[in-house]
Amino acid sequence: MTAFAVPSNLAVSENGFLFVPTSGETFTLNKLGISIFKLMQKGADTEEIIDALLEEYDIDKTTLEKDFTDFVNQLKHHNLIEEK
Amino acid sequence: MEKKIYEKPAITKHHSGFMNKFGSSPVTTPKSEVDGVSVNAIADQYGSPVFVLSERRIRENFRNTLRTFKTRYPKVQYAWSYKTNYLNAVCSIFHQEGSWAEVVSEFEYDRARKLGIPGKYIIFNGPDKSEQALLKAIEDGAKIHVDHFDELYKIIELSEKTEKKPQLAIRVNMDTGIYPKWDRFGFNYENGEAMEALRRIVMQPTLKLIGLHTHIGTYMMSAEAYRIAARKMVVLANELFTKYETKLDYIDMGGGFPSNNTLKGQYLQAEQVLPTIEDFADAVTSELFRISYHGSDMPTLILESGRSLIDDAGFLISTIIANKRLSDGKKATIMDGGVNILFTSFWYKHKISPAQPTGLSTENSTIYGPLCMNIDVLREDIVLPNLKVGDRVVIHHVGAYNMTQWMQFITLRPNIVMVMEDGTTELIRESEDLEYIMSREKLPAKLSEFKL
Amino acid sequence: MKVAVTGLNNIDSPGPGVPVIRGLKDSGKFDGTIIGLVYDSLEPGMYMDNVSDRNYLIPYPSSGLEELYSRIEYVNEKEGIDVLIPTLDSELYSFTKLAPRLAEIGIKTFLPTTENLNMRAKDKLFDFCQAHDIKAPKNILASSVQDLYKISSEFNYPVAVKGIFYDAYICNNFDEAKTAFHKISHKWGLPIIIQEFIKGEEYNICALGDGTGETIGAVAMKKLYITDNGKGWAGISLKDDPLMKLSDKIISALKWKSGTELEFVKEKSSNQYYLLEINPRFPAWVYLSVAAGQNLPYALLELAQGKKVEKFENYEVGKIFIRYSWDLITDVSKFEEIAVKGELVNKPE
Known part of the structure; x- marks a missing residue:
């Protein structure tokens, strides 16, 4: 399964604030966005992240997978992660 | 263990000027x-x-608007603008509330008649009235609002043959300070065409002049324009009275009041910039009182606003x-x-x-x-x-x-x-089905067969 | 006493919030809290020392009345606002419509009436001037590029092309007018006002009307230095009796309530004043009025509280304001507070 490379200098705050020191860009993540981002930093791959979230949240797998893909695409669009 | 409520993961980039979500308060309240x-x-x-469509909202809108005008002017009559929404159920609500019918084509005229509206409660507007439609309207005693001289002369010609006297008003267009000017419908006020048309009707024994009509635009964002329009209508009415001792049954101020929809070019939301119905009522009625004949002879104020009554x-x-x-x-x-x-x-x-x-x-x-x-x-x-x-x-x-x-x-x-x-x-x-749509079509015989 | 003020965007085309607050604080009589209401996380006023105590993001005027009201209601529950002073053109319609509801929750305002706003609206100003025998440049309202073709038949280039709320360009030919039309309509909507260009010197007046027709105070200023986009970067207070009389006449005819900025041009050949614009709020240079002896922001605060305010009789001429820029340094953590939570505390309760 796909894992993600998150630059080590990226840290997301408790509020969901993300500052990219190399580009000067700033972002806000919502609660689930924060959780996923932190799991990615720990090295979790797609399957592990989906499983962890299915465990924790009241959601079906199809919807979650769609939303997760969309989220990953946005992170990639903003150059915040790379797929390993 | 109880699972947490899910919310789609999201990330928002901060752009100065676009980042404003004012914390996390919900922006959109659901309409369930x-x-x-x-x-x-x-x-x-x-x-x-x-x-x-909400029956309740239609009735409330109608009653509120009518009350607003009636508390400012003694004689007010509404005519439902068919073109805004001519579903029978919708028209019937307005007719139950006491509205007449305002139609702009023979198709709409026939709809109103078929729904059971007597001719005398139909206002027939619009630039295209065929001879056949005019004859019907004259026979039914409908209120015909003349749009141009060619139509007026056609009616004069017909009136010499019909038993009934055509009941006429003219549509007047004018400069009310708003843009664009709607000068394509009716007779112009400023260049004297309107007065000339009125004179022609009054002088013609086979015609009866009953009213004046204007309709200054659509989605009007200024109450002031109605004040100017009403003032000019009263000038015409007073001149008719002084010169020809003609009193009018009604002055029809048309429609054009906006709904709370925001136009594409508009920066602010409609509700922030639009005048209220009270503003429109104040503007129109305060001018109508300048008419030179009062009491029971005062002309009825007719209104034809459609959008503001049914859009929401x-x-x-x-x-x-x-x-x-x-x-x-x-x-x-x-x-x-x-x-x-x-x-x-x-x-x-x-x-x-x-x-x-x-x-x-x-x-x-x-x-x-x-x-x-x-x-x-x-x-x-x-x-x-x-x-x-x-x-x-x-x-x-x-x-x-x-x-x-x-x-x-x-x-x-x-x-x-x-x-x-x-x-x-x-x-x-x-809802329509395929049969309904195809039933109007005719397939020429030579096109009815093919082999692929 | 808690006073909420908008327009802390003292950027190159500045909002009047910061100078209004400065006026309140310099009155020597104000001992309260300033709540900044901001539209953007980077409005400088909330990062400046000793300007606002606490700040809240509020929704843009274009997002609708209810959104704005519920946000103000939220801020009010936390803070208990006594007086709210909006300072930006585009938000005034909203606040004027909301004023009765704000009063119900204890927030006082001193705003122009909707009628005030409509009569001075850029597309209606010419009619107002004609009705009151005030000289004003002719204009065309343009709703499409098509309308721009009328320019050459009505008057000569150059013309001023203006948005209904903000933005103005001087255009020397059709192509420039077309570019300006697109630029402005994209940002501020339609119609666009095309105004005859009157040659001469510009004069501005910062004034406060009490709503009965009386002028509480008025200070005239001539710009000494104008930036590329027409903003005064320096100006000097002056007094010319015909100009002051004209200002009184306008405020009286409008029964103007609240602060305002009147913009005139003194036509070169006739020496007559033409009214270009009536802005429905204090100008960004309102602090010059304070420096010249008329603390109009503080007077407005008193009027909002229903107090009787004496008319200012005089002011000093020859006072100069010179705007300057200065790079304020702050940390990303402060930005995070306002960007994520929508609230920035400089001084806790």
């Missing part, structure tokens, strides 16, 4: 029901998309077909209701609400309809919460013009449902 009837239940029963009583329920990302990363949502049934989305920024409670995070999106056409865009930019495939949304303020200007294009026009005052729902126009 129409007069207590569940939006989802309506869509489940009648399909999606589906138009919904109409909703379009639509269903999310898909979400996608455009090449620049922007979110796009496709719904099953398109511009073919929502003509007004060409000029309004229609408000769209989810039909169910949603998560807090929102995103700027483009909303597309289902047509395979590039122009099928319902909203270019709207901040909405995340909507899943199958979720319903409610498009607001669609009661005016959509159900008369809609197009049958690559799909069939949907059901129209009315939520009645007692909370029941009635189907007031059935």
Whole structure:
């Protein structure tokens, strides 16, 4: 399964604030966005992240997978992660 | 263990000038029901998309507006503008409330007659009245509002043959300080054409002059323009009285009051900039009192506003077909209701609400309809919460013009449902089917067979 | 006493919020809290020392009345606002419509009436001037590029092309007018006002009307230095009796309530004043009025509280304001507070 490379200098705050020191860009993540981002930093791959979230949240797998893909695409669009 | 409530993961980039989400307060309150009837239940029963009209809202709008004018002027009569929405159920509500019919074509005239409206309660406007239509209207005693001299001379010609005297008013156009000037309908005030037309009618023994009519524009954002229009109408009425001792039965100020829809070019929301109905009523009635004959002879004020009475009583329920990302990363949502049934989305920024409670995070999106056409865009930019495939949304303020200007294009026009005052729902126009559409077509014999 | 003020965007085309607050604080009589209401996380006023105590993001005027009201209601529950002073053109319609509801929750305002706003609206100003025998440049309202073709038949280039709320360009030919039309309509909507260009010196007046027709105070200023986009970067207070009389006449005819900025041009050949614009709020240079002896922001605060305010009789001429820029340094953590939570505390309660 796909894992993600998150630059080590990226840290997301408790509020969901993300500052990219190399580009000067700033972002806000919502609660689930924060959780996923932190799991990615720990090295979790797609399957592990989906499983962890299915465990924790009241959601079906199809919807979650769609939303997760969309989220990953946005992170990639903003150059915040790379797929390993 | 109880699972946590899910909300779609989201990330928002901060752009100065666009980042303002003012904390995390919900931007969009869901619209889950129409007069207590569940939006989802309506869509489940009648399909999606589906138009919904609220009987209660129509009646309330009508009564409020009428009261506002009646408390300012003693004689007020409404005429329902058929072109705004001529579904029988809609017209009948207005007629039950005491409205006459205001029609602009022979088709609409026939609709009103068929619904049981006597000719004398029909106001016949518009630039295209055929000889046949005019004869009908004269015979029925309808109030004919003359648009141009060619029509006037046609009526004079007919009046010499008919037994009944045509009941005439003229439509007047004028400069009210607003732009664009609607000078294509009726006789011009400033250049004296209007007075000349009136003189011609008064001098003709086979005609009866009963009123004056103007209609200064549509979606009017200034009450002041109505003040000017009413003032000029009174000048004409007073001149008629002084010169020819003619008193008018009525002055018809037309319509054009806006609804709370925001125009595309408008920066602020409609509700922030539009005058209230009280402002319009003040402007019109304060001028009418300048008429030189008073008491029981004062002319009746006739009003024909359509949009402001029905727009907010109409909703379009639509269903999310898909979400996608455009090449620049922007979110796009496709719904099953398109511009073919929502003509007004060409000029309004229609408000769209989810039909169910949603998560807090929102995103700027483009909303597309289902047509395979590039122009099928319902909203270019709207901040909405995340909507899943199958979720319903409610498009607001669609009661005016959509159900008369809609197009049958690559799909069939949907059901129209009315939520009645007692909370029941009635189907007031059935969705079209293939048979209905094809039944009007004729296939030439030589084209009826082919082999592939 | 808690006073909420908008327009802390003292950027190159500055909002009047910061100078209004400065006026209140310099009155020597104000001992309260300033709540900044901001539209953007980077409005400088909330990062400046000793300007605002606490700040809240509020929704843009284009997002609708209810959104705005519920946000103000939220801020009010936390803070208990006594007086709200909006300072930006585009938000005034909203606040004027909301004023009765704000009063119900204890927030006082001193705003122009909707009628005030409509009569001075850029597309209606010419009619107002004609009705009151005030000289004003002719104008055309343009709703499409088509309308721009009328320019050459009605008057000569150059013309001023203006948005209904903001933005103005001087255009020397059709192509420039077309570019300006697109630029402005994209941002501020339609119609666009095309105004005859009157040659001469510009004069501005910062004034306060009490709503009965009386002028509480008025200070005239001539710009000494104008930036590329027409903003005064320096100006000097002056007094010319015909100009002051004209200002009184306008405020009286409008029964103007609240602060305002009147913009005039003194036509070169006739030496007559033409009224270019009536802005429905204090100008960004309102602090010059304070420096010249008329603390109009503080007077407005008193009027809002229903107090009787004496008319200012005089002011000093020859006072100069010179705007300057200065790079304020702050940390990303402060930005995070306002960008994510929508609230920035400089001084806790």
